[in-house]
Amino acid sequence: MVETLFALLVVLGMLAVGSYAVAVIDGAAGAVLGRTAHSNVFLLPIYQCASFWLVPANTTEAPDAWAWRLAPVLYLTFAAMGLALVPWSPSFIPVDLTTGIVLWGALEPLATVAIFLHGWSANSHFPLLGAYRYVSLGLSYILVSMFVLIGVSLPAESLQISAVVESQRELWNVIRQPLGLPLFLIVGLGISFWGPLNFADSSDLAEGTSSESSGRAKLLWQFGRAAMLVAFSAIGASAFLGGWLGPVLPGPAWVILKTLFILVLLLVLGRLLPRLSPDRFLTLAWVLLLPLAFVDLVWAGVEALP
Amino acid sequence: MMGGKPYGRAMAMTADDLRDGLQLDPLSFSVGPFWPVLPPGFSAHVTLHGDVIAEIQVTSIPYPVALPAIFRQALEKPVPIAELELARACYHLRQLSHALWVNGLESASLTVLQRIHALQPGDSLAGLRTWLRRVGFFFSAGAEKGVLGRDQAEKIGGPAARAAGIAQDTRQDDPQYQRLGFQVIYGHGSNCRARWQQWLDEAEQALSLAARAREQAVCTSDCDRVETPRGVMGRGGSPSDATFVLQELLPGLEWSEAIATIASLDLAAVSDYAEEGV
Amino acid sequence: MTFVDLTFFVCAAIAIYAGWRVFRTDSMVRASFFLLISFIAVGIIMLLLAAVYLGVALFFMMAVEMMVMALFMMMFMMNPAGLNPMNMVHQEKVAMGIGIAAFVALSGVAVFGDFPSRPVPDGLDPVVSLGKELLGNSMLVFESAGVTLLATMIGVVAMTSHRGRFGEANEGSVPPGLEPGGDPAGKPQENDQKQQGHHHHH
Structure with missing residues (x-):
């Protein structure tokens, strides 16, 4: 009982601290790359939260009110479920499913449903366009992600995330399967629609799926996106960078360091790169990324042969 | 139903x-x-x-855009080329920063806006150009789309026409500009990428012209016509609105490409009033 | 009542309620996602039955499936945004009869059937045993089904592709007539009176 409660606290803490870290790192990256930091990078996210909190909620004509309110909650919940799968050390894993990798693979399509609902339920054209766009791209993200994740579970001979970490004791997957992490990072940017792959909530759609929401609903949505990015980084750190494995420091410290590394990489990439047109990215995803994911899988299979 | x-x-x-x-x-x-x-x-x-x-x-149609006062003054009396060209560079860079923002390069867009405030004649934009090329801005949404026909480009005028390969610029007829070694810059392709590059090229050229003009304290000599960043403005009339081009240009484009195309074109008419000083 | 029992009853109730809502709601998108909720509740019940892989697989299979279904219905059917009310059922009397009969029959089997009591042996790893089954004795069946499905998918994509081997796929194509040899269907009618009867719900 105490252990369950502690695990719950860790996941909730990770949600809060992780999202705050995303905001701070993103703000710092922006300041370095040319945005004037009007105030302290560490305080700015808190001010922004407060302003979102105080702004009155918007509504549209005849929205699907239930779905519109629930979609951000669902998205955040999926991010939290992803974070619960992250193993911190051999002895402390909040949720140690034998099919952890598959559950993570299931969270991605479920997140797609939540993103679609968020755009669709507002009953307005820009959110609907953002939702359509996301779904048309989401399928390619999911496929790439699944092949890459099957790749990491091959050497582990298990679908358990802790077993995947343990299988990297001699060689991290980032070296053993060099295509895996880059593909996984692209999927990560896609699923949390961040930076160059922000097609669902992009500026050319007036913030797409969230263009009609404001106030606390929008705060929750942004919170969910940041949390999803953290969950992605943490799973990526476990699947490719050896999770808790590392010298000197205790396991959880390594998990945090590696997660932060991926997070910084994703956020800086997000700030640096311009948005492609969705059409062109879709072609790229099916013509280049998916075959690369196949290559990764074959590579992993050949490498895993005894 | x-x-x-x-x-x-x-x-x-x-x-x-x-x-x-x-x-x-x-x-x-x-x-x-x-x-x-x-x-x-x-x-x-x-x-x-x-x-x-x-x-x-x-x-x-969009509201007429107010140009910096110097462009209207150029129709009344000879004005210092240095000041005129600096205003032109600022105008083009402001357009470019908007295009950057639309294509998701928020940080780069803000950097460009900050540069505008401290822009000096003779500044080099090579660093900005390299940066934009490295991050792939010239391959972002809409880069190869929004291709203007020759008629459309002529109707819009200004940098959009020159990006379509029409080497027309009133400045080449001005002996003072010829003294400064002015050469018309024109691009090819007539797509969004060509127009983004045209803004950058013309802004860079304007800055180097401004530096040379300031050294020699050159003023314009032609008071009948002036090449504004939006096109030719004469005593008779100023560039008129060309928004209706979009009705032919945009169908068939994907949404983000269409938005990038709109952001790559400066279609508003020029207002009869000058921009008020800040 | 244990935690497992409680979860089972809650999930079973959600599955049935959401399943019922599929037929009561007035939008294709809502119907798809109610069906998804129903399936997820069933997936959780499968997790309770120690079918870990199948339960989780149900989540992602159904999430993708319902998403695609909702999208295609919006693209191809009337009421595309799905937010305006529409009648979702047809031939409901027959369907209700069949549904009730099937429910009674299956419930009868569940309640009156004589199921063997064989507790799962200790140390059984369901994921490993499922993998051994799929890639062991049943490999031929599963692989041939898989390859057939893949071939079907590639074939369908090739057939519906815009760029055909002999030029544009839709060149010169007309919709089939409503009666054999009749005018192509779906052409706008010039005579307004002929339009009556077009306003049926679906």
């Missing part, structure tokens, strides 16, 4: 698709005039097939 506006909301009805004859749902709605991505005052009625623009009808 399909189509119409039940509950006051546009509802789609299947119709022939632009691309493959598969009957999908067109969605009609209005955009503008308060959306910061579009030019101020511009509004249009859009019909989309999925993500592709099937039809666009301009319902309100």
Whole structure:
């Protein structure tokens, strides 16, 4: 009982601290790359939260009110479920499913449903366009992600995330399967629609799926996106960078360091790169990324042969 | 029941698709005039097939744009070329920063805006150009789209025409400019990428002209016409609105490409009033 | 009542309620996602039955499936945005009869059937045993089904592709007539009176 409660606290803490870290790192990256930091990078996210909190909620004509309110909650919940799968050390894993990798693979399509609902339920054209766009791209993200994740579970001979970490004791997957992490990072940017792959909530759609929401609903949505990015980084750190494995420091410290590394990489990439047109990215995803994911899988299979 | 506006909301009805004859749902709605991505005052009625623009009808043209006072003064008396060209560089860079913002390069857009405030004659934009090339801005949404025909380009005038390969610039007739070694810059391709590069090239050229003009304290000699960043302005008239070009240009483009195309064109008329000093 | 029992009853109730809502709601998108909720509740019940892989697989299979279904219905069917009310059922009397009969029959089997009591042996790893089954004795069946499905998918994509081997796929194509040899269907009628009867719900 105490252990369950502690695990719950860790996941909730990770949600809060992780999202705050995303905001701070993103703000710092922006300041370095040319945005004037009007105030302290560490305080700015808190001010922004407060302003979102105080702004009155918007509504549209005849929205699907239930779905519109629930979609951000669902998205955040999926991010939290992803974070619960992250193993911190051999002895402390909040949720140690034998099919952890598959559950993570299931969270991605479920997140797609939540993103679609968020755009669709507002009953307005820009959110609907953002939702359509996301779904048309989401399928390619999911496929790439699944092949890459099957790749990491091959050497582990298990679908358990802790077993995947343990299988990297001699060689991290980032070296053993060099295509895996880059593909996984692209999927990560896609699923949390961040930076160059922000097609669902992009500026050319007036913030797409969230263009009609404001106030606390929008705060929750942004919170969910940041949390999803953290969950992605943490799973990526476990699947490719050896999770808790590392010298000197205790396991959880390594998990945090590696997660932060991926997070910084994703956020800086997000700030640096311009948005492609969705059409062109879709072609790229099916013509280049998916075959690369196949290559990764074959590579992993050949490498895993005894 | 399909189509119409039940509950006051546009509802789609299947119709022939632009691309493959598969009957999908067109969605009609209005955009503008308060959306910061579009030019101020511009509004249009859009019909989309999925993500592709099937039809666009301009319902309100953008407000005339007020140029810096120096361009109007140039029609009254000779003005220092250094000041004129600096204002031109600032104008082009401001357009470029908007295009950067629209294509998701928020940080780079803010950097460019900050540069404008401290811009000096002789500044080099090589660093900015390299940066934009490295991050792939010239391959971002819409780069190869929004190709203007020759007629359309001539109608719009200014940098958009020169990006279409029409080497027309009033400055080449001004002996003072010739003394400074002015050469018309023109691009080719006439797509968004060509126009982005045209802004950058012309801004860079303007800065180097400004530096040379300041050294030699050169003023303009032609008071009948002036080449504004928007096109030729003479005593007789100033560049007029060309927004209706969009009605021919945008159908068939995917939404983000269409938005990038709008951001790559400066279509508003030039106002009779100058920009007020800040 | 244990935690497992409680979860089972809650999930079973959600599955049935959401399943019922599929037929009561007035939008294709809502119907798809109610069906998804129903399936997820069933997936959780499968997790309770120690079918870990199948339960989780149900989540992602159904999430993708319902998403695609909702999208295609919006693209191809009337009421595309799905937010305006529409009648979702047809031939409901027959369907209700069949549904009730099937429910009674299956419930009868569940309640009156004589099921063997064989507790799962200790140390059984369901994921490993499922993998051994799929890639062991049943490999031929599963692989041939898989390859057939893949071939079907590639074939369908090739057939519906815009760029055909002999030029544009839709060139010169007309919709089939409503009666054999009749005018192509779906052409706008010039005579207004002929349009009566077009306004049926679906």
